[in-house]
Amino acid sequence: MADIVPGARPSPGRGVISTSVEKYPVVAHDGRVNADAPQTEPKRRGRRAGGADTRAALLDAAREVFVERGFEGATVRSIAARAGVDAAMVNHWFGGKEGLFAKAVLQVPIDPNVLVGRLLDGPPEQIGERIVRNFLGVWDATGGGQFAAMVRSITSQERVGEAMQQFFVQTLLKRVIGHLGVPDPELRATLVASQLFGMGVVRYVVRFEPFASADVDTMVRAIAPNLQRYLTGDIS
Amino acid sequence: MADIVPGARPSPGRGVISTSVEKYPVVAHDGRVNADAPQTEPKRRGRRAGGADTRAALLDAAREVFVERGFEGATVRSIAARAGVDAAMVNHWFGGKEGLFAKAVLQVPIDPNVLVGRLLDGPPEQIGERIVRNFLGVWDATGGGQFAAMVRSITSQERVGEAMQQFFVQTLLKRVIGHLGVPDPELRATLVASQLFGMGVVRYVVRFEPFASADVDTMVRAIAPNLQRYLTGDIS
Structure with missing residues (x-):
C-alpha cells in the first residue's frame, strides 16, 4: 500500500527526509479508503527542509516540462535539471516519471505502475469493477477540488490535454x-x-445527485458493466 | 428545424430585427449537420441595432441571473428586468427560459423543448442512439472551444454546476x-x-485519438449501447 503514496518510500540510506505534513489517504487493494489507517510518511528527523524543497521543486519543474513537451517528450533528466536537483531524486520521491506525472499534473497520490498491476490482478471480466473501485478510492478521498483543478x-x-493523452491512453489504459x-x-x-x-465531472465538479453521493457499490453496479463493455465487449 | 435556432423566429409584427450575422449550423432530425442549408435568420431591414442589443443584453443578464439563482430560481421576469427589456423579448429571441439557458450558459443553438421531442420520437430501444447523434450533431458543428468554455x-x-443540474437532470433528461x-x-x-x-471532454477538449476524429456512426456503435443501458437497462 505504501507504494501508492508518493514521497512515502522509506529511504534511510539517502538522508532526504520529508518535512511535509501532507496526509494521503490509504487506499486498499479493492480501492476502499481507510482514512484512519496509519500514514506511511517516513518518520521525520528534525526540521530539515532540503527534502521537501527538492520534492516541491521537482513538482513545479515537472508540471512545466510536461506541459511544454508532453508526457513522452519530458525526460526525467530534463525535469531534474529544471529543478536543479539530481535525476535520482525523481525515483526517490515519485518512483519514476509516471508517478511524478500523477502527482504533478493529476495531483493524485498514486503510482501508475502499482495501479496497472492492481487493475490486472483478477478475472478479466471484472476489470470494469476494479477500475470503478480504484478510481473512486483515489478521487473520493482527495475530494472534488483536485479533480476540478485538473479539469480546469x-x-x-x-x-x-496532449500530455494526458500520452499518459492515460498510451501508458496506462493501453x-x-x-x-x-x-x-x-x-x-x-x-x-x-x-x-x-465524465464520472469525475459529475461526481466531483457539478455534483449531480444522486450520483454525487451514491456509495461505491451503487456506482460499481451502475457503471462497471459499461466500462466492461468498452474493454472487452463488442464495440463495432 | 428553425425552432432549434435561437433568434431565428420570424416576427414581422414586433419590429425587432436582428442585425447579427451569427451563422448557426442546421441540425437535421437525425442529428446530422448541414452547413450548406439555408440559414433561418430573419431578413434584415436596414441597420437597426436595437434587436441585437436586446438579445445581447438578455444573454449577459441571463448568464448572471442563472449563475446567481440557479436554473429554477431564475425567472424570465428577473432576467428581463436585469437586461432592462420587456419579458416578452425572452420568448421572442429564445423561445423561453430553457432556450435562453442553452444559449447563454451552454452556448449551443438548440431549443431544449425541440430536443426532448426529437429524442422521444422513435423506438425507446434506440433512444441511446438518438442521444449520441443529436449530441454530436450540435457540438461537432459548434466546435471544441465552446465545450471547453462550458467546462471551464x-x-x-x-x-x-447547480444550474446545470437543474437544467440537465430535472428539465431535460428527466x-x-x-x-x-x-x-x-x-x-x-x-x-x-x-x-x-466525458464524451465532450475527450472529443472536444483533450481530443484523445481515435475518439476525437471518429465518425458519427463509429461513435454511435461504440457509445449508444452504453447510454441505452443507463436509460432502460438493469443498473442496480
Missing part, C-alpha cells in the same frame, strides 16, 4: 487493455477515458 | 426518462450526463 488545467492549456487481447485497443482506451472523465 | 465555467463557478417508465430516473439521468460530459 486541461481546458486552459492545450498541451496538458497497458491494461494490451493484456486483454482485444481489437481496437486505442479506441477502447479512449472510450474508458470518456466514462472516467 | 463549471469548474470555476460552483453555481453554474423529461425524456419519464416517458420510458423506468425505475431510478434521477440516477439514470446523472449516469447519462456522466457519459455525455
